[in-house]
Amino acid sequence: MQNNLSTVCGVADAPLLELDLRDLPSPEPMMRALAAADALRPGQAVQVLTPLLPTPLLDLLQARGWPATATLLAGGGARVLIRCPLGDDEAAA
Template sequence: MKKLDLRALPAPEPLMQALAAADALQPGQALEVLTPLLPAPLLEALEARGLHWRSEPCADHGTWVAILRPAA
């Protein structure tokens, strides 16, 4: 599973890079993203694209988001 740590990037880069990586997922593939804040706009965009996601706060700051493109 690919991992992206986007916590050090200024806005809107975490959103843009996470969406680009999510859009590149093939059916059944998943991605882990670390963002500096709870990424509400990202989560809304993922839902609009039909992608599944789960998020949890990171112990060392930020938010962990798992993104899955469902199998066809």
């Protein structure tokens, strides 16, 4: 089972982490992506690779007002970049 966590590049003074969740059984990818998002501090970002476009995750992030971009991959699956906003009070707490 593949579950790679690797540093790709720096974003807003924090390293950008990439989490490959594509080989995990459903619904693990969604739960782990959300856990990774919850662990972010203001200004940090995480990139997750998921087996499908994680529409519930995007829905939740939208409700929080967090910026995220999703890209469908040619062979199926999606790459989602999640960023914790600088003014996120909860994250700072």
